[in-house]
Amino acid sequence: MQENLPILEDLDTARLPHSECEGRSSVYLETYGCQMNVSDSEIVASVLRTAGFGLTHDPLQADVILINTCAIRENAEQRVRRRLEFFRARKRKHQPDLRIGVLGCMAERLRHKLLEQERLVDIVVGPDAYRDLPRLLRHVEKTGQSSVNVELSREETYADIAPVRYDSNGISAFVSIMRGCDNMCAFCVVPFTRGRERSRNAGTIVRECQDLFNAGYREVTLLGQNVNSYRDGPVDFATLVYRVSLLSSELRIRYSTSHPKDCSEALLEVHRERSNVCNFIHLPVQHGNSDVLGRMRRGYSSDEYRALIERARRICPGISLSTDIITGFCGETEAEHQDTLSLMADIEYDHAFMFMYSERPDTYAARKYDDDVPEHTKKRRLNEIIKLQNSISLKKNKEEVGFVRTVLVEGPSRRSETQFCGRTDTNKMVVFDRGSLQAGMYAQVRITGCTSATLFGDVVTL
Ligand code: 5AD
Ligand code: SF4
Numbered sequence: 001m002q003e004n005l006p007i008l009e010d011l012d013t014a015r016l017p018h019s020e021c022e023g024r025s026s027v028y029l030e031t032y033g034c035q036m037n038v039s040d041s042e043i044v045a046s047v048l049r050t051a052g053f054g055l056t057h058d059p060l061q062a063d064v065i066l067i068n069t070c071a072i073r074e075n076a077e078q079r080v081r082r083r084l085e086f087f088r089a090r091k092r093k094h095q096p097d098l099r100i101g102v103l104g105c106m107a108e109r110l111r112h113k114l115l116e117q118e119r120l121v122d123i124v125v126g127p128d129a130y131r132d133l134p135r136l137l138r139h140v141e142k143t144g145q146s147s148v149n150v151e152l153s154r155e156e157t158y159a160d161i162a163p164v165r166y167d168s169n170g171i172s173a174f175v176s177i178m179r180g181c182d183n184m185c186a187f188c189v190v191p192f193t194r195g196r197e198r199s200r201n202a203g204t205i206v207r208e209c210q211d212l213f214n215a216g217y218r219e220v221t222l223l224g225q226n227v228n229s230y231r232d233g234p235v236d237f238a239t240l241v242y243r244v245s246l247l248s249s250e251l252r253i254r255y256s257t258s259h260p261k262d263c264s265e266a267l268l269e270v271h272r273e274r275s276n277v278c279n280f281i282h283l284p285v286q287h288g289n290s291d292v293l294g295r296m297r298r299g300y301s302s303d304e305y306r307a308l309i310e311r312a313r314r315i316c317p318g319i320s321l322s323t324d325i326i327t328g329f330c331g332e333t334e335a336e337h338q339d340t341l342s343l344m345a346d347i348e349y350d351h352a353f354m355f356m357y358s359e360r361p362d363t364y365a366a367r368k369y370d371d372d373v374p375e376h377t378k379k380r381r382l383n384e385i386i387k388l389q390n391s392i393s394l395k396k397n398k399e400e401v402g403f404v405r406t407v408l409v410e411g412p413s414r415r416s417e418t419q420f421c422g423r424t425d426t427n428k429m430v431v432f433d434r435g436s437l438q439a440g441m442y443a444q445v446r447i448t449g450c451t452s453a454t455l456f457g458d459v460v461t462l
Pocket of ligand 1: 360
């Protein structure tokens with residue numbers, strides 16, 4: 001392990017000023033995909049800054065452009081390719097010494113292909129090799145030759161690196177607690193791109209959360225591909241969440257992503273006991289039919305999942321739930337699709353992320369099954385589940401009208417400077433008049449209206 005990386009120190013100084021590049025190579029970082037990638041980019045920013053590189057938010061100012069990529073679905077990769085082509089055109093026409101790098105899951109999946117066949121990039125770095133980035137960049141600078149490190153690790157957790165909060169709002173931060181995934185769901189490329197599961201040392205996680213709180217942050221989201229299987233010696237995930245929750249009652253705790261097969265009763269008890277552990281869980285079901293879940297190798301049946309939801313609602317009344325759903329998986333019949341709609345109607349998620357199945361090379365599904373649901377059928381089924389979910393989300397949001405909710409103020413709303421937005425502990429976005437509020441405060445907001453995606457309200461002075 002390299003030694004001179006920053007330890008978890010005053011994170012105030014770790015937020016990125018807009019111009020810090022004078023006289024140095026400046027790096028522009030763009031991030032696609034999941035929250036884990038956002039968190040990884042903060043680690044990359046830290047590694048680079050410590051090694052003497054400058055960071056910029058302006059791609060036109062950059063000597064190096066790094067794209068942190070996602071490989072989860074074909075269309076995610078296509079977006080990245082279009083972006084790479086855009087930067088490559090700029091390099092050709094205007095800036096021949098511009099260096100372009102691909103980080104993350106696509107780098108891991110495509111490796112040398114990105115350099116050789118497609119000649120799109122100069123640097124290819126997988127998710128476990130970010131400590132090596134400075135060396136790789138200098139190698140390219142010196143020799144003009146491309147460089148690659150896509151080695152996966154069984155140990156790397158970047159535990160000692162203080163992330164540079166590159167795009168942060170200063171209120172809400174991601175804290176990576178584990179890396180990789182051992183689940184091997186049939187459809188998923190993640191175990192191939194991010195390697196074996198490993199947990200970060202609990203002490204460093206608690207310290208990072210404490211430092212964030214000291215620096216003014218009021219919400220942490222503990223991140224991993226499968227947080228429920230977190231383990232550091234005697235510390236399991238429920239214990240870790242409990243420990244973080246003791247830091248301050250003013251610090252909200254969220255986490256993502258849970259796997260239903262190991263969401264423990266102890267964790268649900270922590271939600272109930274600790275008011276700052278948000279009353280919200282993202283619990284991806286993926287499908288409503290047990291045969292499809294079997295083919296997906298998810299490790300639970302539809303009934304087992306329903307029982308888990310019942311347990312969660314019994315232990316934590318009013319808990320808000322979101323999910324991920326894949327439609328059009330290999331062999332999915334119309335009746336199986338109907339089972340997804342029925343499960344959604346029964347459970348009534350507050351929110352859902354819904355996707356058409358996209359075959360990923362080398363996965364179990366790609367090797368063993370035919371991707372046989374026609375595209376138009378996938379699209380139609382996706383539209384049906386989106387329509388159903390929108391009506392459920394609207395109904396759920398309407399139920400909020402009239403209640404006063406505690407909202408953590410995040411900052412100006414997207415539409416107007418005079419309005420602020422923030423979330424309830426059930427993860428619902430609320431927009432309200434700014435008044436004398438500041439980001440980071442907790443406000444009591446009476447909900448007065450809604451759409452399926454947003455609540456509107458008035459701040460109540462108590
Ligand atoms: N096709 C479509 N969706 C996928 N997901 C993962 N792999 C695929 C795939 N091959 C979805 C799952 C997962 C979310 C992050 O992305 O629903 O929970
Ligand atoms: Fe992919 Fe399944 Fe691991 Fe999630 S739990 S990252 S869906 S293999």
